[in-house]
Structures are given as structure tokens and as C-alpha cells.
Amino acid sequence: MEDSLIALLGFFSLFILLAIRTPVGIALMLVGTAGIWFIRERAAIPKLGGEIFNEASNYPLTIIPLFVLMGNLAGASGMSRDLYAAAHSWVGHMKGGLASASVVGCAGFSALSGSSLAAALTMGRVALPEMERYKYEGGLAAGSIAAGGTLGILIPPSAGFVIYAILTEESIGRLFMAGVLPGLMLTALFILAIWITVLRHPDRAPGGTDKAPLATRLRMLARAGWIIGIILLTIGGIYSGVFSAIEAAGIGATLAFVVTIIRGKLTRANLVEVFASTLKSSGTVFLILFGAFVFKSFIGFSGVTNDLADWVQAQGYTGMQVVIAFIAIFVILGMFMDGFAILVLTVPLVQPIIEPLGIDMVWFGVLMVIALEMGLISPPVGVNVFVVKGIAPNVPLNTIFRGIWPFWFAMLAAVILILIFPQIALLLPDTMFG
Template sequence: MDNTTIGVIGFFVMLLLMFFGVPIGVAMGIVGFIGFAVVNSWDSALNLIGLAPYSAVANYVLSVVPLFVLMGHLANETGVGRELYAASQTWLRHRRGGLAMATVMACAGFAAISGSSLATAATMTTVALPEMRKFGYDPRLATGSIAAGGTLGILIPPSIIFLIYGFITETSIGKLFLAGVLPGILLTILFVLTIAVTTLRDPTLAPRTEAKASFAERARAFRDVWAVAMLFTLVIGGMYGGVFTATEAAGIGAFGTLILALARRRLTWQALLRALMSTVETTAIITVILIGAVILGYFLAVTQLPMSLATALANSGLSPAAIMLLIIAAYLIMGAFMDELAMILLTVPILFPVCVALGYDPIWFGVVIVVVCQAGMIAPPVGLNVFVISGMVRDVPMEQIYRGILPFLAAMVLLLGILMLIPDLALYLPRTMK
């Protein structure tokens, strides 16, 4: 049996383990260890298992993970999401569908200091959904806007998915963060336009709520969110201007969020403890996954599976654009059935060499991967964001939530098309950073 066949068998065994509930990191580690032993020797595999875990995590760059995670948990504990929603509501409440638009805008703001899609969706479910229900919004639009807006948490930096992609592919995390800014802003605008169009076609989805806020009210709305905006500008602007690295930006972001929480007197000892414990739990999960990914990467390298796939696609006669469209279509289908983290860890080690061989920029490919992961987070039948919302709002059937997210899925597909036609949307800021 040749090594490539062993690699394919190992890949499907790993999927089978995950199907039976084995954690992602453990499944990757088991398959990588046994597969490496089969291809090389058990002694080599034992040496690998002794060295790989340390080499996977003893990396200064990975210190950004707990720091950005802590930044998000501190923001969640101190009510930043509620402030962002209140400010957005003041500016948009007079429009038809304005509360749903405000939800998307608040999700974008919370994503800028969170990095987690699930945390963004959960926060906005508690903050925005009661308000939309109060004014008679259709449950499809209300839950759909929250589920879709929540996905911005992994596109607008800081993003945990960008961190993991950058670690696996050895791509600059700072450039990946900057690459997500303009697509994130554009997708936020597309979501708002989606709400405007759907409510124009069916006004019963979102009745008008309140009168237009005065200029003074709008000015006061900025009082509670200017500090958050400045913190995001400091972190991302500092990386763009070459003032500090991504790791230093993570430290500044976490420290700035802590100071902001203390200045507003909203951080109790209990809230701080919850934030720290949640950070430890999240970091531990990510660390186990990264160790498993590194072990699996060694196995894939010795089987030559990624290189064989790249060669096969290069000799297929298809154009690079056609191959990329096939990859995107495959990701959109996989996203409907798989967790986005599992999808990235399983496929990027195989498809990344294909992307490089086709001449695509690794930074651009990372943004495309994140956008298709966003679609997977709300696409039926899995859609983790939908499950989070459904678990918190039990009187809204999942069928209605899925119907509500369909227009937003169309907006994501439109963004993918724009990225294919205009790669500079993702590459301009990384290319011009100092």
C-alpha cells in the first residue's frame, strides 16, 4: 500500500472518530501518531509524540491566543455588547428593520473586541432579541440577523480562526487580521442592505418602531462606545503602522479592555474570575487542538497527500479560478455538516499547498476560508450559531431560524464573488502595512 493511500485512509478514520464523538484534537493526534508509525516506524512515532506537543505550544506567537480570548471575555462580562446595541439602536431605530440593522452593527462592534462568533451570537441574543420581540419583529428576521451578525466575530479582527489558520500555515497573524478588516466592513454593510431589501419586500417582517432620534441623542450614544472604538483603532492601527506586533497588540488589547472595565466600575471580582476561568478553558481547548493538528501535519507530510492532490489538480486541465470555485463549493457543502474549527484543521493542511501551487495569495485564501466558515456557522443542518440561539430561545422553531438566515447566506456568497473578482479587498491593508 502506497503512502498516499495510507494518508487517505487515515483522513477517513479521523472523520469516523469525530463522528463517534472523539474530540477534534484527540482524533487528529491519534490518527497522526498511528499513521506516522505505519509509514515510518513506531520508534519514530514515539519520538514524534515526545517532541511535537512541546514544539506546538512553545511558541511566542501563540501568546496572542489567551490574550485576545481574555479581551473578549472581559468585554462580555462588562456589558460592552449592550452599550454597542444601544448606540446602534439610537441611530437606526427609525428605519424599517432598524432594530435588526442595529443588531448587525452591534455584532460588528462586539466582534472587534471578541474574536468569537458564538460569544457574539449569545450576547446579542440576550441583548437585542427581547427588544425586537417587544416591537413585533418577525422571529425569522430577528433570529436570522443575530445568527448572521454573530458570524462577524470570526472575520473582523481579532479572530480565533485567523489565529489558528496563521499558526497552521505559518502565515503572518498581523497581516491576516488586517486582511479581515475591509471584507468585515463590507459584509456588515451587505447584511444591513439585506435587511433593508427583505423588509421592503415584506413590511410585515419589521414594523416601524420609534421616531428618529435627535442629533443630541445620537451624539450621546457615542459617549458609551467611543472608548471601544478607540481601543480597536489602537490595536489594529498599531499593527498596520508597524508600531507593535500582533503579540504586543494582544497584550495592549487585553490590558486596555481591563482598564476600560475598571474605569466604568463594572468589573467585580466574580466577573473577573469568570473571565479568567473562561479564558483558561478556551485556551486549553485550542492548545489541545493545535497539538493534534501538528501531529497530523507530520503524518500528512510523510504520506505526501497534499502534494499529490496539488499535482493532480494542476494536471487536471482546469484553470486556477475553476479549481478555486470547486474548493469554495466544497467548503460551503462541508460547512453545512461540520464545525468550522474541524473543517479548517482537517482541510487546510491538505488544500493550502494546492492554493500556493495555483498561485493564490495565502492571506487572501485565509480570508476566503473564514468567509466560508461563516456560512457554515449558520447553514443547515448544523449551524452552530443557530443551535446557540435555539438553545436560548426555545419557543422559536429552528426551521424559522434557518429560513431567516437564507438572505444572509446569499450576502456571504456575494462577498465571496467580490473577493474572487477583487482580491485587493483583502490584500490592500496587509500589502501597505509597515
């Protein structure tokens, strides 16, 4: 049997396993090991053991549990609630202000947790009751949380960027810096989408809080000083070159732990919940990475990436045309598959095709992550939508999906802007690294 045919059967088998809800990491390991066995029998088991050991002992991957721990401690200590309260005091009185405050809160929490699901879940529990109290329409309220939560895989520290960096052998710090300006831009576009929605349909956000006095707003901002300080220290430290992304993760987690102690929130129950959640989230990511590298080895053995790269070059497509085609494919795949699954499945195939065309892999990584964000709120899967549905059971699912469309188009606008102006993503990493 030809190696390319074995690769095709491998992808087909993988999609079958994913369709029957086999965990992504397990499915990748099974298919990857079986595929290597068919191509080079003696290499199968050594490759399986070797790739798992290499990734388990990969020092840069310590960044994942550290940032996840930092985000969980921020939630347990009440720092996430303080961040929302500060945003609420500054913009809550405006039309659609509570939804805008939710987006700002999600953006801030994303800068600690690096997880879209954690951002949506944490901010949803804080913000949704407030929006319900002021009679916000369910679609706008839930949609703003679901969309705001997607910022978790764009604004550093992003678990998506860490996995992408490991798969492509790019700099984690460079990718983190590349996500800062697009993350801020997308946050602004979300707020603009809320403003336009409320302008067209004032009944969707009928009420708002009274405008808080300046002294109150400054007091709320001061209460959020811990979380703002940790964010500025970690991101600023990476940008200034004072410490690496991995060291920033350790410093951030330590500071979050100290704040939790100072606030008297370091109870036994909180400790158990924080560390159990951190271990569960980190273990899931590591299992996916183990499988991804076994599967990547299988793809390498099959030689299918070289065949695809040769075919693309023979067609005479430009780098930009190929990038746009892949972004469209990611958006479509995101409607049916989990974002991490798409990442680990497609990057080993895509990188050998676009790199010879002169495409900057950091710039492409930002575009890919935004495309995956679009998938997080796209029907029928829309993982973030189902997370928000779990904390807003009284809002029908189709109402939430209707509410996310303004934010989906805001993401599309972000993709177009970064395609036209690559420096939005590359300015900070180029300034920092040259």
C-alpha cells in the first residue's frame, strides 16, 4: 500500500474516532502509532514512547500549568470579580455598557488564564446575573460572554499559542507579543459590535447602572490593581526582555498565590479546587500534545506534506491566496471540531506548504488563532456557547447563537485587517526580537 494512501486512511480513521467522541489525544496516538506501524513497523513503538517522553520532559511546556494555575488563583482570590467591577463602574452606565464591561472583564481575565473556556465560565458567573437584573436581551448578554471568552486563546498567555509554538518550533515569547495588539483590537471591535447592536435595537439593552462618581470609579480601579499589576508585570517583563515567557508564568503564578493568601482566600476547599482544576486542564493539553507529536511523526513518515507542497507550488498560487484558503478551511472546520483538535491536526500539514511561500509563521499563527476563535462560537458545535448555556439555562440555545453573529463578524473584520496590515500582529515581536 502506498504511503500517501495510508495517510489518507489515517485521516479518515481519525475523523471517525473523533466523531464517536474518542478523546483527541488518544485518537491521535492510536492513528499515529498504527500509521507508523504500516509504513515502518519497527519504528512504531519506539516513536510512541520517544515522542511522549520528549514532550513530557519539554521544559517550555511548564508554561501551561503555571498560567492555568495563575488563572485559577485569580478566580479563587476574587481578582476576576474585582476586574469586572472596575470595568462595570467605568462603562456600566452607557448603552450596552454591562455587555461591554463583560468583554473588558473577559479580556483582562484572559491575560491571566490563557483559556477561553475559563474566561467565559468565570466572567459569565459574575456578569450574567447583572445583565439579567437590568433586563438585557438574552442573546446579547450570553453572546457577549461567549465571544469575550474567546479572547482567552488570543491575548497572552494563550495555551493555543503555546501549542502552536511547540508544533512549529517558533518562539513562545514572540507569539505572545504578536497576540497583544490583535487582542486589544478585537476587544475594541467587540465593544463596537455591542454599540452598533444596541443602536439598532435599543430594546436589547434597555437599562444601565447610574453613572458612578469619579471617586468610586477610581476606588474600583484601585481594587483591581492586583490583577492589573500582575498582567502588566508579566506581559511587560516579556516585552522588555527582563524575563522569558516561562519565567513570566512562574512569577505570575507566585504573585497570584501571594494575593490569594493576603486576601484570606487560601482555604483548604479553594486549594483543592484550584489544583484539581489546574491538573485536569493541564493533563488534557499534555495528552493532546503527546498524540499530536505521534501523529506528526506519522505524517512525516508518509511524505504526504511534501506531495501537497509540490502540488501547491505547481499550481502557482501566491502565499496570500494559500493563507486565505487555509483560514476559510479553519473557520469551516471550527463549526464541527474543537479548536485544539484543529490546531494539532492541521499545523503539521500546513507548515510545510506555506513556509516555502515566504509566509511568516508568527503572523499566520495569529490569523489561525482568530479563525479558531470564530469556531468557538460558530454553530453547531460552538464550545463557548454551550459553556455559557450551562450558566444561563433560561436562555434558549438558538437565542445565544443569534446573539453571537455581531461578534463573529467582528472577528472576520479582525482577520481582514490583519491580512491587509500584517504589522498589527508583527509590530511588537519585531520591536522586541528584531
